[in-house]
Amino acid sequence: xxxxxxxxxxxxxxxxxxxxxxxxxxxxxxxxxxxxxxxxxxxxxxxxxxxxxxxxxxxxxxxxxxxxxxxxxxxxxxxxxxxxxxxxxxxxxxxxxxxxxxxxxxxxxxxxxxxxxxxxxxxxxxxxxxxxxxxxxxxxxxxxxxxxxxxxxxxxxxxxxxxxxxxxxxxxxxxxxxxxxxxxxxxxxxxxxxxxxxxxxxxxxxxxxxxxxxxxxx
Amino acid sequence: xxxxxxxxxxxxxxxxxxxxxxxxxxxxxxxxxxxxxxxxxxxxxxxxxxxxxxxxxxxxxxxxxxxxxxxxxxxxxxxxxxxxxxxxxxxxxxxxxxxxxxxxxxxxxxxxxxxxxxxxxxxxxxxxxxxxxxxxxxxxxxxxxxxxxxxxxxxxxxxxxxxxxxxxxxxxxxxxxxxxxxxxxxxxxxxxxxxxxxxxxxxxxxxxxxxxxxxxxxxxxxxxxxxxxxx
Numbered sequence: 001x002x003x004x005x006x007x008x009x010x011x012x013x014x015x016x017x018x019x020x021x022x023x024x025x026x027x028x029x030x031x032x033x034x035x036x037x038x039x040x041x042x043x044x045x046x047x048x049x050x051x052x053x054x055x056x057x058x059x060x061x062x063x064x065x066x067x068x069x070x071x072x073x074x075x076x077x078x079x080x081x082x083x084x085x086x087x088x089x090x091x092x093x094x095x096x097x098x099x100x101x102x103x104x105x106x107x108x109x110x111x112x113x114x115x116x117x118x119x120x121x122x123x124x125x126x127x128x129x130x131x132x133x134x135x136x137x138x139x140x141x142x143x144x145x146x147x148x149x150x151x152x153x154x155x156x157x158x159x160x161x162x163x164x165x166x167x168x169x170x171x172x173x174x175x176x177x178x179x180x181x182x183x184x185x186x187x188x189x190x191x192x193x194x195x196x197x198x199x200x201x202x203x204x205x206x207x208x209x210x211x212x213x214x215x216x217x218x
Numbered sequence: 219x220x221x222x223x224x225x226x227x228x229x230x231x232x233x234x235x236x237x238x239x240x241x242x243x244x245x246x247x248x249x250x251x252x253x254x255x256x257x258x259x260x261x262x263x264x265x266x267x268x269x270x271x272x273x274x275x276x277x278x279x280x281x282x283x284x285x286x287x288x289x290x291x292x293x294x295x296x297x298x299x300x301x302x303x304x305x306x307x308x309x310x311x312x313x314x315x316x317x318x319x320x321x322x323x324x325x326x327x328x329x330x331x332x333x334x335x336x337x338x339x340x341x342x343x344x345x346x347x348x349x350x351x352x353x354x355x356x357x358x359x360x361x362x363x364x365x366x367x368x369x370x371x372x373x374x375x376x377x378x379x380x381x382x383x384x385x386x387x388x389x390x391x392x393x394x395x396x397x398x399x400x401x402x403x404x405x406x407x408x409x410x411x412x413x414x415x416x417x418x419x420x421x422x423x424x425x426x427x428x429x430x431x432x433x434x435x436x437x438x439x440x441x442x443x444x445x446x447x448x449x
Binding site for chain 2: 061062063066067069070099100101102103105108109112151152153154
């Protein structure tokens with residue numbers, strides 16, 4: 001039987017090298033041992049986090065990070081399947097692209113990063129109406145709402161969505177992102193946080209959750 | 219109005235490949251990433267027989283230039299920067315309106331369940347294909363400008379610089395985009411999504427090629443060096 005630490009390091013490396021075969025081999029071996037689920041998830045996330053940090057310093061191009069992201073997903077699915085339950089068990093989060101905007105690649109990447117870091121993601125897709133956002137935040141009891149818009153014309157929908165979500169489901173942490181946005185615009189819209197890209201997403205979301213929980217202004 | 223159905227040749231496909239790899243972040247420093255290059259090459263090969271590239275363009279005489287507006291027979295363009303560029307031009311002045319589309323075939327091998335990595339590679343391929351097609355449509359109207367003895371500026375698209383995205387309406391009013399299967403949504407989004415709309419100015423003398431000449435901002439869309447002297 002393989003050494004526990006060796007398996008966890010192997011998982012981390014499989015993510016970094018987006019090696020699906022090695023991922024499945026390590027997970028298969030890990031399921032035969034006493035390694036607990038959280039340790040496996042943590043090893044996968046460590047591999048992704050290293051890639052994310054290398055992307056921050058331009059040591060790896062974005063597609064390499066995405067390959068690692070896909071590998072983490074595959075790993076999470078395999079773990080959930082082994083345990084006989086649905087993937088995703090953390091903080092509930094609703095994400096979607098605002099009405100009128102068909103650009104969803106950025107949102108898809110962000111949703112996967114959230115999922116990979118154990119948020120329970122409810123992806124509403126693209127061209128989502130204000131009512132659909134509010135209904136889903138309420139039904140899923142979402143702690144976080146992540147809004148995406150890739151155009152200046154569709155970005156204009158955000159202040160109204162934010163206003164209504166804050167009115168109808170106070171305490172929801174609202175993150176915004178997308179090409180036409182910046183921190184100043186996000187603040188002026190009344191959002192709780194802004195993430196420029198997948199690189200800063202997790203830190204910015206955690207900071208926004210802390211601010212909202214503490215009742216501190218952004 | 220002229221309809222163009224450009225056929226991509228080997229040079230265009232090489233340009234497309236290089237642009238896609240560059241946009242994905244693979245320059246010479248990442249030469250070892252043959253898996254990505256293979257995927258891009260394979261995707262381009264499967265595309266070549268089926269690309270539904272189309273474009274349309276039209277020349278319209280410019281009727282007058284004000285501080286923030288260029289007027290023509292059926293409307294006007296509202297951009298201070300582009301008005302400055304047109305104002306610098308000499309002799310007869312025309313605005314060329316153009317729309318080009320890569321169609322939908324570029325994503326025929328992509329399915330909703332595909333990995334994020336594949337989604338990104340294909341999306342980049344679609345975007346760069348639209349730019350290559352737009353370049354080919356631009357080549358056609360430049361040829362026509364040459365024949366008329368006119369010079370032309372670089373192309374300029376709504377949503378960039380100080381030209382509001384809502385002025386997509388102006389371009390769609392001047393061209394029958396239905397003829398090439400392109401539509402504009404109430405939110406000013408084009409369908410197919412990988413489409414390019416633009417204008418340019420043509421005149422006897424065009425001393426400034428892009429509004430960047432008048433601007434000191436170091437934005438990511440900048441096309442001329444910051445220290446370029448303004449004529």
